[in-house]
Amino acid sequence: MQIDWIHFTPWSALVGGLMIGAAAGLLAIAQGRVLGASGILFGLLDGARGERAWRVAFLAGLLMAPPLARLALSIAPPRMDASWFTITLAGLLVGFGARLGSGCTSGHGVCGLSRLSLRSLVATLTFMLAGFATVFLARHVLGWS
Amino acid sequence: MALAIPFLCGLLFGLGLCVAGMIEPSRVLGFLDLAGAWNPSLALVMGGAVSVGLIAFRFAPAALRAGAASRRIDAPLVVGAMIFGIGWGIGGLCPGPALADVAFLEPRAMVFVVAMLVGAWACRYLKRTGAETLRP
Numbered sequence: 001m002q003i004d005w006i007h008f009t010p011w012s013a014l015v016g017g018l019m020i021g022a023a024a025g026l027l028a029i030a031q032g033r034v035l036g037a038s039g040i041l042f043g044l045l046d047g048a049r050g051e052r053a054w055r056v057a058f059l060a061g062l063l064m065a066p067p068l069a070r071l072a073l074s075i076a077p078p079r080m081d082a083s084w085f086t087i088t089l090a091g092l093l094v095g096f097g098a099r100l101g102s103g104c105t106s107g108h109g110v111c112g113l114s115r116l117s118l119r120s121l122v123a124t125l126t127f128m129l130a131g132f133a134t135v136f137l138a139r140h141v142l143g144w145s
Numbered sequence: 146m147a148l149a150i151p152f153l154c155g156l157l158f159g160l161g162l163c164v165a166g167m168i169e170p171s172r173v174l175g176f177l178d179l180a181g182a183w184n185p186s187l188a189l190v191m192g193g194a195v196s197v198g199l200i201a202f203r204f205a206p207a208a209l210r211a212g213a214a215s216r217r218i219d220a221p222l223v224v225g226a227m228i229f230g231i232g233w234g235i236g237g238l239c240p241g242p243a244l245a246d247v248a249f250l251e252p253r254a255m256v257f258v259v260a261m262l263v264g265a266w267a268c269r270y271l272k273r274t275g276a277e278t279l280r281p
Contacts, residue, residue, distance in 0.1 A: 004175055004182035009166060013186040016165020017193020023158035024194065025201025030150045032206040035158060037241035042265050057148035058155035059244070065159020066168070066248035075163045077249040080170060082236060087253045090236025091243075091260025093228050098240060098261075099268035101225020105239040106158075108226070109191060114198025115205070117214035123226040130230025135177040138235065 024111050027058075036107020037062075038098035097127075162245050165190040170237030177234055225268075232264075 024035040031054060044055045069075040082090075098104040101123055103112065108127075112120020138144045166172045166186060175184030202209060233239050238246070238257055246254030 001179065002182055004184040007172065007175055007182075007184045007186070009186055010189055013165050013189035014193045016161045016163070016167065017190035018197055019157055019161030019164060020190065021194035021197025021201070023154045023161060024198050025205075026157070027151065027154040028202055028205035028209050031154075032209060033151075034209065035154065037158075037239070037244060038261075038265070041240060041244065041262075045262070045266075046269065053148060054151040057151040058158075061152040061155025061157075062159040062241070062244055063155075063248040065156050066163060066245050068156070069160055069163035070249070073160075073164065075168075078169045078246050078251055078254075080246070080251055080253040082170070082253065084253070084256060087236060087257050088260045090232045090238060091257040092264040092267075093232025093235065094239060094243075094257075095232075095261030095264025095266075096268045097225045097227070097229025097232055097264075099225070099265040100221050100272075101227075101229055102222065104229060104241070105233075106241050110194045110198055111202075112214070113195045114202045115209055115214055116199075116211035118216045119214060119218060119222055122218050123222055126223055126226035127230030127233060130227045131177045131234040132179055134231045134234025135174060136180055139178060140180050 020106070020110060021114070024106070024114065028111070028115075034107055034111045036103050036111060038095075038104040039102075039107050042099060101127075158241065159245050159248070161194075162242050165193075167242045168245050168249070170242075172237075173233070173239075173242075174237040177237075 027033050027035045033054065040055045040058055044052060070077065103120065103123060108120040108123040113124060162168055167190060172184055172186060175182065176187035207213060236257065240261060243254050243257050243261065247258055
């Protein structure tokens with residue numbers, strides 16, 4: 001295994017991770033809710049009406065963060081160069097899978113592991129392995145960039 | 146005022162994603178590429194988040210605490226996580242960072258989020274019609 005030292009940023013990764021954990025912890029303690037990005041978004045479309053207000057507030061906060069990060073922390077916008085086909089396919093699979101599996105990286109990965117949920121552990125290991133396998137197949141077998 | 150807390154949680158979550166570099170698909174793919182030039186950053190993001198979460202969730206309402214979660218491992222969970230992981234590996238995006246990237250006004254993130262909603266809707270539709278045909 002060869003480590004990409006140029007792009008490895010341990011401190012910012014750790015600090016960002018602590019912030020994500022703090023956000024999830026605060027939402028759990030103060031609101032009794034699980035911070036799952038897919039669940040919050042999908043729940044807005046077909047969840048109970050009384051559950052909509054806090055979801056809208058959360059998403060408003062989330063959408064305010066990037067402009068703030070850009071201005072206050074001079075964080076650069078992402079560079080996205082995947083083809084439209086790739087982006088569309090990836091989005092369809094992520095949405096379908098998160099819905100069927102009842103969670104994504106934040107809901108199962110961060111909150112589920114934090115609350116020692118066996119279901120979330122299985123889900124997290126499964127999507128991690130599927131992600132590793134997909135990138136291996138795409139980059140090293142099929143030769144996509 | 147009750148909405149101030151979820152708003153702040155969303156803001157902190159989004160800032161965390163930005164600081165951690167999760168908003169950059171190439172970093173996520175760099176983590177998933179074990180056989181290439183591997184970028185371990187994402188492991189520290191997850192480790193940092195879960196280490197705070199493990200402490201915080203002990204103070205959460207009983208319904209969210211360890212042991213309260215369902216232990217049922219079923220096919221939808223595993224198949225869903227597998228499909229999710231394949232999509233994550235193709236695009237390097239998951240729902241939280243994709244929403245943040247929309248706020249960076251990135252057109253590809255907007256297309257991704259629309260596709261994600263279509264995928265979720267398709268899953269709900271299949272589940273519903275599937276349940277109807279299975280009903281005795």
